[in-house]
Amino acid sequence: MKLGIVLAVTIIGFCLFSPSILLAEKTNPVEIVSINHAKISADQETISFKLGAPVPVTMFAIKGERPRLVIDFPESIYRKKNLIPLPEGELAENIRIGLHKEPKSKARIVIDLSKNYAVDYKHSFTESENLLEVVLTRGAIAEKTVNIPQETEKAPVSNDVLPVKDEKTVISPGVDTNTIAPAVAATEEVKDAPPVVSEDNPSPAVQEISPGMPQLLEVSFDDSSNRGEMVLFHLNDFFPPTVSAIEKNNPRVLCDFPSMKLSSDVQKQIDAGGKYVESVRTAYHADKDMVRVVLDLSPDRDYDLQQVFFKNDNLFVLIVNELPSEKDAQ
Incomplete structure (x- = not known):
């Protein structure tokens, strides 16, 4: 099995689609x-x-x-x-x-x-x-206590649609891990691999959240669009993650948000039950001061990922699709 990652990152100043919420699996809600x-x-x-x-x-x-x-x-x-x-x-x-x-x-x-x-x-x-x-x-x-980050701390972003990258990397069979470049390259340091943290055993989630700190406010899953299965990340500012992939018996995509805090509103486990995305797990890793979101994918497929950031809504979206087979591509 190969896991294809399309590093097509788009920054958009307005929402082009209406992501819907995953429906409850119950009778007559x-x-x-x-x-x-x-x-x-x-x-x-x-x-x-x-x-x-x-x-x-x-x-x-x-x-x-x-x-x-x-x-x-x-x-x-x-x-x-x-x-x-x-x-x-x-x-x-x-x-x-x-x-x-x-x-x-x-x-x-x-x-x-x-x-x-x-x-x-x-x-x-x-x-x-x-x-x-x-x-x-x-x-x-109300008394003002929120510290607003300076513009110089952000990556320069236009309100127009900006294609940041448009290339495809295929992970060959037998390779356990491969680091994919971050959504927006900022310094040479981003070339290093993501911190080695077990997504199954995160550090104790001790967080000290101060005004103005980067926060992941909400994570949701949507499989209603013909664009593919979507995982939506609602943040409090422009903070795109570093995305990497693990290909073993259980293929996964890791989204790491460095120096990020996790809101209490975030659902830690989403049983997505999608065709491609089986579940979404979110945890705060105190030893690395980062938030990691893990997408557990269905095995035996070749995947295609697209990253989109809706700047005005502080909304990062990961779109998961299946790559066409070599036979279909011919």
């Missing part, structure tokens, strides 16, 4: 039919959720440097994109949707709130319409 945001005034906004049936939601707010409102819908699914930017919102900035299977199946909605104001909330449910409405109200001005 409740569907979240639609999510709508409305700005009522400078001091009030609403977010409404149209449901297929009533569900007992759980709602709580998280304060701090990254304030957010979390809503859990038990035994529920959402079939559309898992990131909804709110460019017109002043109290709410984004809506993120994730699917959690453990300990119980649920759809988790995370509303990223304004860092400039304290935001109060209340909610109501209209039973005749199966409509949950969340009302956000502006509070006092």
Whole structure:
């Protein structure tokens, strides 16, 4: 078996597709039919959720440097994109949707709130319409504590589509490991192999997260697109990973994010069950101060990987496809 890696890395200033969330494998889950945001005034906004049936939601707010409102819908699914930017919102900035299977199946909605104001909330449910409405109200001005990274610390990026690399590397049978160049080359040091860390036995996950630190906020899987099976990484800034491949009995792709912290919202294990991607595992390695995401791939296939970064959404996407056989390529 060969594992082909296409290092086609594209940086995009706007989203060209709508990645959807992996659907729950259960009988008759409740569907979240639609999510709508409305700005009522400078001091009030609403977010409404149209449901297929009533569900007992759980709602709580998280304060701090990254304030957010979390809503859990038990035994529920959402079939559309898992990131909804709110460019017109002043109290709410984004809506993120994730699917959690453990300990119980649920759809988790995370509303990223304004860092400039304290935001109060209340909610109501209209039973005749199966409509949950969340009302956000502006509070006092919040104290600024977030340190914004300097522009000089970023790789220079244009808002246009930039093809960074376009070459193909094939890992020959019998080779255990091979390091693939990072998504964006920054210094000569990136030529070295990734840190030797066991993805199965990560270091104790002790994290000290300070304002402005790079964070992996969410990982999700999507197999609904005709572009291929996608693993989506939502970050808090432009931090592309180093991608490498392991070819043994169980082929894997490793995405290493150096000097990265892991948000508590990230699902550590995703049982993807895709044609190509069997599972996605995420762990923080304290001894290397890095986050590693492992894609367990189906064996006996030749794979083709594409990397895309949606700059405005801080969204890195790994697209997995199968390479055509030599016979088909002729």
